[in-house]
Amino acid sequence: MIKERAGLDIIAPYKAAKNHEAVKRESGIENIVKLAGNENRLGCSENVIKIIEKHKEQFSFYPDMNCTILKNKLSTIHGMKEDNLVFGNGSFELISLIALAYLESTDESIISYPSFGWYKNVTLQMNAEPVIVPLKEFTVDTTAILNSITKHTKIIWICNPNNPTGTILKERELKEFIQKVPDNILIVLDEAYIDFVESDYFDTVSLIKENKNIILLRTFSKLYGLASFRIGYGIADEDILEKINKVRLPINVNLLAQKAAEASLEDDKFKNLVLKNNRDSLNLYYTELDKEGIKYVRSNGNFILIYLGIAGAVSEKEFLQNGIMIRNASEFGLDGWIRISIGTFEENEKVIQVLKKIIHTNR
Ligand SMILES: Cc1ncc(COP(=O)(O)O)c(C=O)c1O
Numbered sequence: 001m002i003k004e005r006a007g008l009d010i011i012a013p014y015k016a017a018k019n020h021e022a023v024k025r026e027s028g029i030e031n032i033v034k035l036a037g038n039e040n041r042l043g044c045s046e047n048v049i050k051i052i053e054k055h056k057e058q059f060s061f062y063p064d065m066n067c068t069i070l071k072n073k074l075s076t077i078h079g080m081k082e083d084n085l086v087f088g089n090g091s092f093e094l095i096s097l098i099a100l101a102y103l104e105s106t107d108e109s110i111i112s113y114p115s116f117g118w119y120k121n122v123t124l125q126m127n128a129e130p131v132i133v134p135l136k137e138f139t140v141d142t143t144a145i146l147n148s149i150t151k152h153t154k155i156i157w158i159c160n161p162n163n164p165t166g167t168i169l170k171e172r173e174l175k176e177f178i179q180k181v182p183d184n185i186l187i188v189l190d191e192a193y194i195d196f197v198e199s200d201y202f203d204t205v206s207l208i209k210e211n212k213n214i215i216l217l218r219t220f221s222k223l224y225g226l227a228s229f230r231i232g233y234g235i236a237d238e239d240i241l242e243k244i245n246k247v248r249l250p251i252n253v254n255l256l257a258q259k260a261a262e263a264s265l266e267d268d269k270f271k272n273l274v275l276k277n278n279r280d281s282l283n284l285y286y287t288e289l290d291k292e293g294i295k296y297v298r299s300n301g302n303f304i305l306i307y308l309g310i311a312g313a314v315s316e317k318e319f320l321q322n323g324i325m326i327r328n329a330s331e332f333g334l335d336g337w338i339r340i341s342i343g344t345f346e347e348n349e350k351v352i353q354v355l356k357k358i359i360h361t362n363r
Pocket of ligand 1: 037038089090091092093116159163190192193218219220221227230231232
């Protein structure tokens, strides 16, 4: 037996939502709608399909390691310099790169709970110490985070909107928090779901212009429906990106991912369709759940957290028997809760029907 690196033994492998094709094979259920991974059920822009065909002559070449065209487009969209952008194989990779560039074994990183699980994994991978701060009323507790800062704190991970709760920090609270964090601590604002924020939210890119210790993370996996391509990006001061680029794999974003992302940015019609479906669907959930007196958390994401008061494993199994994959939120420490990704309007209607049935038979 070859001994692994010190510290690896305490890391549990990341538990992502199961792949629906695998679930189909295992369960023998043919028609399964996956609403467990916060993916886009409307697919992606038609532009993407066209652009793939158009680039087939280039499949045998290495792609542009700097994502130059995409970088140029996004720098215009965000009003930032190209040097303020870095791309990753999904924001998963960017989270890993941040840890690799900044965390040492004597460092602590502050993580809300429940929140996105990868922050803890990457902290442990670097032999650093995760400091877990519980949410308050399903929302990131900025006061408790500030109270948890020590001289060892190196990174604070903020998922905004937070997965799996869908809550967001108000502009004033976020800005006051940032001001109070010492500037030798890196604040990671993971904004995977920022496009879905319900009310008028401020443009968080402005934070980068005023603060040199923040990195914003965005992804093409959610609003743009490009999860299978694996592409996300970070926006930060040049100094931070210089460090991240030192540990980045030379060609980490493949050609199709770059082209698909470029093409998606051109399609406002698809984007608006997704946002409208998300808004209408959440409103449908709110109305129906209120009617039934079922507790839920209002969401700023493409998912909703609902309290059924039934063991998550039971709900998960019963939803699956009805052809729907949902996420058992006890995996995130929320017993009796489930997280359901927004589907098409018809899929959501079916979810609500099944949900009522499950409640009536199990309560
Ligand atoms: C909060 C959050 N951050 C990052 C990611 C990773 O996204 P990507 O597909 O860009 O790697 C996810 C995926 O679900 C997420 O929920």
